Amino acid sequence: MLSMTNISKKFGDLEVLKDISINVDQGKVIVVIGPSGSGKTTLLRCLNVLEQPERGEVSIDDQTIDFSQKVTKPEIRELRKQTGMVFQNYNLFPHLTVIQNIMEGPVTVQKVDKAEAREVAIRLLEKVGLGDKADVYPYQLSGGQQQRVGIARAMAIDPKVMLFDEPTSALDPELIGEVLQVMKDLAQEGMTMVVVTHEMSFAKDVADEVVFMDGGYIVERGSPTEVFENPQQDRTKRFLNLLQH
Amino acid sequence: MAKMYLLNNIFLNAADLQTLQDSFLPLMRGVLYYTVPLTLISFFIGLLLAVITALFRISGVKLLSGIARVYVSIIRGTPLLVQLFIVFYGLGNLGIEFLKFDPFVGALIALSLNTGAYASEIIRASILSIDKGQWEAAESIGMSYLQSLKRVILPQATRVSIPPLSNSFIGLVKETSLASTILVAEMFRKAQEIVATTYQPLLIYMEVAAIYWVICFILSLIQDQIEARLNRYVK
Numbered sequence: 001m002l003s004m005t006n007i008s009k010k011f012g013d014l015e016v017l018k019d020i021s022i023n024v025d026q027g028k029v030i031v032v033i034g035p036s037g038s039g040k041t042t043l044l045r046c047l048n049v050l051e052q053p054e055r056g057e058v059s060i061d062d063q064t065i066d067f068s069q070k071v072t073k074p075e076i077r078e079l080r081k082q083t084g085m086v087f088q089n090y091n092l093f094p095h096l097t098v099i100q101n102i103m104e105g106p107v108t109v110q111k112v113d114k115a116e117a118r119e120v121a122i123r124l125l126e127k128v129g130l131g132d133k134a135d136v137y138p139y140q141l142s143g144g145q146q147q148r149v150g151i152a153r154a155m156a157i158d159p160k161v162m163l164f165d166e167p168t169s170a171l172d173p174e175l176i177g178e179v180l181q182v183m184k185d186l187a188q189e190g191m192t193m194v195v196v197t198h199e200m201s202f203a204k205d206v207a208d209e210v211v212f213m214d215g216g217y218i219v220e221r222g223s224p225t226e227v228f229e230n231p232q233q234d235r236t237k238r239f240l241n242l243l244q245h
Numbered sequence: 246m247a248k249m250y251l252l253n254n255i256f257l258n259a260a261d262l263q264t265l266q267d268s269f270l271p272l273m274r275g276v277l278y279y280t281v282p283l284t285l286i287s288f289f290i291g292l293l294l295a296v297i298t299a300l301f302r303i304s305g306v307k308l309l310s311g312i313a314r315v316y317v318s319i320i321r322g323t324p325l326l327v328q329l330f331i332v333f334y335g336l337g338n339l340g341i342e343f344l345k346f347d348p349f350v351g352a353l354i355a356l357s358l359n360t361g362a363y364a365s366e367i368i369r370a371s372i373l374s375i376d377k378g379q380w381e382a383a384e385s386i387g388m389s390y391l392q393s394l395k396r397v398i399l400p401q402a403t404r405v406s407i408p409p410l411s412n413s414f415i416g417l418v419k420e421t422s423l424a425s426t427i428l429v430a431e432m433f434r435k436a437q438e439i440v441a442t443t444y445q446p447l448l449i450y451m452e453v454a455a456i457y458w459v460i461c462f463i464l465s466l467i468q469d470q471i472e473a474r475l476n477r478y479v480k
């Protein structure tokens with residue numbers, strides 16, 4: 001369904017991703033953990049080509065991009081249409097109301113009829129529990145509400161995969177739950193997801209696979225129970241210890 | 246004795262009031278026929294030039310950003326008065342019919358080029374001030390560069406650029422007075438003509454100053470309205 005094969009990414013001389021491969025089956029949830037600077041964000045950004053790797057392949061369904069070849073913009077946009085991205089600091093469009101934020105992708109990019117896009121947007125808003133906030137501006141919402149709009153906006157383009165980059169790490173603790181709940185609902189409905197998060201409870205409840213990254217490598221991977229309860233690598237053990245304190 | 250003279254000159258007598266009344270209409274004609282159109286048209290053309298120049302500058306294409314840099318550098322590095330003289334007297338003297346501009350057109354060209362250069366820096370800075378995350382969010386829902394610019398970046402950059410652009414606009418109103426030097430019959434030139442016959446420089450130039458001030462004051466009220474409108478989506 002979604003796969004990333006032998007991806008390498010450098011920033012100048014700094015090699016941030018070293019020959020990374022992952023594979024996510026339809027409807028599965030992968031949680032990526034790892035220390036700051038280990039390359040988690042870069043990995044997500046390579047998946048929807050906000051960053052272009054030097055080498056390797058990304059494929060979603062039957063579209064494959066091989067980065068050792070020349071990659072065209074339409075190809076990149078095509079791939080992006082299959083992925084929805086949720087950012088750490090929401091990145092909502094501040095000049096648009098909540099519902100306009102959600103309709104923007106369908107209307108501007110996919111040329112969906114406005115009335116139709118509006119219906120879809122309202123349904124998504126209800127799904128993330130914000131049916132009554134359609135016409136307010138993002139600044140009028142709490143962080144947790146903004147992030148739920150962020151999820152709805154990403155869902156609006158009807159992606160095959162959802163990518164989350166630490167979606168709750170900018171939130172006050174009491175707002176984290178509402179966002180995680182929305183993500184759990186999505187997972188239960190069978191959405192394929194790649195989630196960078198350090199919310200252990202979420203990983204344990206929802207993840208089909210946990211990937212631990214460090215220094216641009218995938219150090220360890222397995223089921224949540226395997227990685228959390230019985231890590232094989234010292235680096236994983238040390239990191240998990242740090243997380244618990 | 247000297248004191249008396251000063252007082253006589255500061256307080257308005259009946260003759261002064263008559264002079265003010267007689268000069269007001271000719272001055273306003275200068276405002277309506279020349280100062281205002283010159284300001285509006287050259288600001289409009291200047292803004293178009295500015296947006297194009299700003300986009301050239303940030304395009305990352307060396308040739309385009311090079312052109313933009315040279316243009317901005319030349320205009321900013323030379324006085325507007327000199328630019329006016331080059332366009333009107335300089336080009337007009339080449340003997341090429343096409344480059345012999347009517348004073349009004351000459352002033353329009355120089356003022357537009359001037360506004361374009363300064364405003365392009367404002368617009369460029371406004372675009373760059375928008376968080377990188379906005380570009381990424383736009384791209385992540387599949388937008389192209391131009392779509393991102395049009396739908397996400399420029400609307401936000403507009404809000405940022407309104408205060409400095411208003412400054413340019415108000416500055417432009419006053420700079421049109423330089424067009425008097427190339428024979429455009431705008432308000433200041435009118436004033437000079439009136440002074441030549443009335444010998445009342447203090448009175449007439451104060452009147453002119455007051456009219457400029459009123460225009461600029463009204464513009465600043467309009468600016469407040471626009472800012473309030475564009476600020477509706479920020480805290």
Ligand SMILES: Nc1ncnc2c1ncn2[C@@H]1O[C@H](COP(=O)(O)OP(=O)(O)OP(=O)(O)O)[C@@H](O)[C@H]1O
Pocket residue numbers: 011014016034035036037038039040041042043
């Ligand atoms: N645009 C960039 N230019 C140069 N270096 C970058 C860039 N983006 C990321 N890096 C570097 O790449 C490395 C990996 O960054 P990345 O953001 O992927 O880490 P991360 O695992 O997401 O970290 P965090 O937990 O802090 O978000 C870091 O050393 C970072 O400084």
Ligand SMILES: [Mg+2]
Pocket residue numbers: 040041042165166
């Ligand atoms: Mg990160």
